[in-house]
Amino acid sequence: MRIPSGVSGFDELIQGGFLPRRLYVLSGPPGSGKTTFTAQFIAEGLRNGEQCMYITMHETEEELINDMSSFDFGFETLTNSDGFRYINLVSPKGKHLLNQFSQSGSTSNVQSLTDKIVAFVNSRQVDRLVIDSTMLLRLFFANGSEEMTRFLTALKQGDATTLLISEMTDPSSYSDEHFLAHGVVFFHNYLEATGMTRGIQVIKMRGTNIDCDIRSLSFTDNGLVVDPRSKVDL
Numbered sequence: 001m002r003i004p005s006g007v008s009g010f011d012e013l014i015q016g017g018f019l020p021r022r023l024y025v026l027s028g029p030p031g032s033g034k035t036t037f038t039a040q041f042i043a044e045g046l047r048n049g050e051q052c053m054y055i056t057m058h059e060t061e062e063e064l065i066n067d068m069s070s071f072d073f074g075f076e077t078l079t080n081s082d083g084f085r086y087i088n089l090v091s092p093k094g095k096h097l098l099n100q101f102s103q104s105g106s107t108s109n110v111q112s113l114t115d116k117i118v119a120f121v122n123s124r125q126v127d128r129l130v131i132d133s134t135m136l137l138r139l140f141f142a143n144g145s146e147e148m149t150r151f152l153t154a155l156k157q158g159d160a161t162t163l164l165i166s167e168m169t170d171p172s173s174y175s176d177e178h179f180l181a182h183g184v185v186f187f188h189n190y191l192e193a194t195g196m197t198r199g200i201q202v203i204k205m206r207g208t209n210i211d212c213d214i215r216s217l218s219f220t221d222n223g224l225v226v227d228p229r230s231k232v233d234l
C-alpha cells in the first residue's frame with residue numbers, strides 16, 4: 001500500500017506514494033515550498049478520514065491556515081475536522097498538552113520531551129505526522145545530535161507516516177537526519193532572469209524505485225504541482 005502525498009504529480013516519482021509508517025525528510029532553501037507540501041499532505045489525509053498531526057515551533061495555527069488560504073486545497077475547512085491536531089511546542093497550550101504525557105513528572109529535561117512527543121503521537125494513533133522543523137527542534141535538544149538521533153529513531157519506530165522538514169541551503173551539507181530517514185526529498189529554487197525556477201528531487205527512498213531527476217515544481221491555485229515529465233537543469 002502506498003500513501004498519496006496530496007501533491008499532484010509527485011507520487012509518479014515514487015511509485016505511487018510514500019510507504020506507510022516511515023520517516024521522510026524534506027529539505028530546501030527558504031521559500032522553496034516545504035511547508036506548503038506538508039500542508040497538502042495533511043489535507044490529503046484529512047480528506048481520507050485519517051488522524052493527522054502538525055507539530056511546529058514556527059507559527060500559530062491561525063498563521064499557518066492564513067498562509068495556506070491563498071490556495072484552493074481546502075486546508076482551513078479540512079483542519080476543522082476532528083482528525084486534526086496542531087501543536088506549537090513553544091506555546092503554553094502545546095506545552096500543557098505534552099505535559100499530560102510526561103511519565104517521569106519531570107518536564108524540564110530533553111529526554112522527557114522526546115518521550116512526551118512520541119507518547120502523544122502513539123496515543124492518538126496518528127496516521128500522518130508533520131514536524132516543522134529540525135532547526136527549531138535542535139533548540140530543544142541542548143546536547144545536540146545525540147538526542148536528535150534518539151528522537152528520530154523513536155519516530156521511525158512509530159506508526160505514523162512522518163514528514164520532517166529540515167532546512168538546508170547547501171545541497172551537499174547532509175545532516176544526521178538525511179542518513180537516518182527512509183526517504184529524502186530536496187526542494188530547489190533559483191532566481192533566473194525570467195523569474196524563480198522551482199524544482200523537486202527525490203534523493204532517496206528505501207524500497208522504492210525512484211525518479212531522482214530534478215522535476216519542475218510550481219505554485220498554482222491548488223497548491224504545489226509537480227510536472228513529472230519536465231526536467232529542470234541546475
Ligand SMILES: Nc1ncnc2c1ncn2[C@@H]1O[C@H](COP(=O)(O)OP(=O)(O)OP(=O)(O)O)[C@@H](O)[C@H]1O
Pocket residue numbers: 028029030031032033034035036037067070071167219220
Ligand atoms: N500562490 C501562492 N501563495 C502563497 N505563497 C506563494 C504562492 N506562490 C508562490 N508563493 C511563495 O511560496 C513561498 C512559501 O512557501 P513555503 O512556506 O511552503 O516555503 P518553505 O520552504 O516552507 O519556506 P521556509 O523555509 O521559509 O519556511 C513564499 O515565498 C511565497 O511567496
Ligand SMILES: [Mg+2]
Pocket residue numbers: 034035036132
Ligand atoms: Mg516553512
